[in-house]
Amino acid sequence: MMMNAREYEESLRKLDLVVYMFGRRVENPVDDPIIRPSMNAVAKTYEMAHDPAFSEIMTARSHLNGKTINRFTHIHQGTDDLVKKTKMGRLLGAHTGCCFQRCVGMDALNALSIVTFDIDQKFDTEYHRRFLKYLAYVQENDLTCDGAMTDPKGDRGLPPHKQPDPDMFLRVVKETGDGIVVRGAKAHQTGAVNSHEIIVMPTIAMREADRDYAVAFALPSDAIGITYIMGRQSCDTRKVESDLMDTGNPVFGGHEALVVFDDVFVPWERVFLFREYEFAGPLVERFAAYHRQSYACKSGVGDVLIGAAQTIAEYNGVQNASHVKDKIIEMNHLNETLFCGSLACAAEGKQTPCGTFCVDTLLANVSKQNVTRFPYEIARLAQDIAGGLMVTLPSAADFKSPEVGKWLEKYYRGNPGVSTENRFRILRLIENITLGAAAVGYLTESMHGAGSPQAQRIMIARQACVPEKQALAKKLCGISDR
Numbered sequence: 001m002m003m004n005a006r007e008y009e010e011s012l013r014k015l016d017l018v019v020y021m022f023g024r025r026v027e028n029p030v031d032d033p034i035i036r037p038s039m040n041a042v043a044k045t046y047e048m049a050h051d052p053a054f055s056e057i058m059t060a061r062s063h064l065n066g067k068t069i070n071r072f073t074h075i076h077q078g079t080d081d082l083v084k085k086t087k088m089g090r091l092l093g094a095h096t097g098c099c100f101q102r103c104v105g106m107d108a109l110n111a112l113s114i115v116t117f118d119i120d121q122k123f124d125t126e127y128h129r130r131f132l133k134y135l136a137y138v139q140e141n142d143l144t145c146d147g148a149m150t151d152p153k154g155d156r157g158l159p160p161h162k163q164p165d166p167d168m169f170l171r172v173v174k175e176t177g178d179g180i181v182v183r184g185a186k187a188h189q190t191g192a193v194n195s196h197e198i199i200v201m202p203t204i205a206m207r208e209a210d211r212d213y214a215v216a217f218a219l220p221s222d223a224i225g226i227t228y229i230m231g232r233q234s235c236d237t238r239k240v241e242s243d244l245m246d247t248g249n250p251v252f253g254g255h256e257a258l259v260v261f262d263d264v265f266v267p268w269e270r271v272f273l274f275r276e277y278e279f280a281g282p283l284v285e286r287f288a289a290y291h292r293q294s295y296a297c298k299s300g301v302g303d304v305l306i307g308a309a310q311t312i313a314e315y316n317g318v319q320n321a322s323h324v325k326d327k328i329i330e331m332n333h334l335n336e337t338l339f340c341g342s343l344a345c346a347a348e349g350k351q352t353p354c355g356t357f358c359v360d361t362l363l364a365n366v367s368k369q370n371v372t373r374f375p376y377e378i379a380r381l382a383q384d385i386a387g388g389l390m391v392t393l394p395s396a397a398d399f400k401s402p403e404v405g406k407w408l409e410k411y412y413r414g415n416p417g418v419s420t421e422n423r424f425r426i427l428r429l430i431e432n433i434t435l436g437a438a439a440v441g442y443l444t445e446s447m448h449g450a451g452s453p454q455a456q457r458i459m460i461a462r463q464a465c466v467p468e469k470q471a472l473a474k475k476l477c478g479i480s481d482r
């Protein structure tokens, strides 16, 4: 049954998560002022699924039982589903102005649907049956899953089994009749403490010596032995100030956490890969391709930033300057190019042996490579249009001060038809997305999320079929290699 936003919030309250932030245990993450905006962003994925205006994009028919489910729990049954996934990412980015976190779990489920089937084909194992049972549970309860891939990795020049500290990649430390015991950590986990479930996957391709590191499984997020340590974000403590206007986006945000697994037990029913090391690489590649498509979210945040840039241009009275108009055009051009890439890899998706549709890998990597660049340029143009006031603006408290408020009101007025407060608000939003808390998602996560730029370049090199292109060129100009 699909949850609504309120039911989602209540479901999180039932979890007993071990969360640390600023050196202290957070007893109630749901109501913590720094974490809550990130919960609100995930809640939007539940709220919008119930809105008839968005249900076509936000919901799907389960291929397991035909029931209507939230698209974030869906296994893609055609390119139409993949295209809708891209549109869903843009839609939610535009409605939250930040990372809404729920895509990682969707991408993990889809990647596992493919790879569990493939392992069974080769080894006669039963991972796919386990996976489908788990998927039914996730769909039935409309759960948010954290897709946990990135290990701390230690010395980047060494494989997992050669690390001086063997826990730098998450590994199996014990095998029992009932299941396995795992130890390690996953870094940069988007939305971790807003998740009901955590789906763990390996982070790199592996060889036989690394077989204890080749493991995939799912756990309830509050399983015994899991600890969350919240990452800091630029300007995060503005969220605990009395006046939230200085945050720029008071309602929504994202979060990341380090997730530590201190000898955590996983029952066999929830293990989806165990020592079949040759499938670690394919799982990483499938997940990465799906998640690189997911970065359509950035075109949604880009919509907000373009809207903010046009608005501040009007508030500053420069909206008719030809260079400002041209900068807005450039921002749109870049932003729509991001959207094109995500749409293209979806439209060119293909069915895999288990039935799940996967995006085109080359196009997904090209798309994500653009994401590592264009948001920075869009942000640069937004800052160009906004002007320096965005970073020298006094606090909301000063604007409300009986002593100095009148001066800020007087000297920070732009277009006389616009209140100083509105000018203040839009500048803070641009600051939030390009320098503040949401810049984590819009900029640095665009760079490194779903793999750093070099990871995409390796895939582009592998998939681009340059010899075929050489053959075309040689044929046209009459070169024969014979």
Ligand code: SF4
Pocket: 098, 099, 100, 101, 102, 103, 104, 190, 291, 294, 295, 296, 297, 298, 441, 445, 449
């Ligand atoms: Fe989803 Fe985008 Fe956040 Fe990744 S960065 S979890 S794709 S919203």
Ligand code: FE
Pocket: 190, 445, 449, 450
């Ligand atoms: Fe991400």
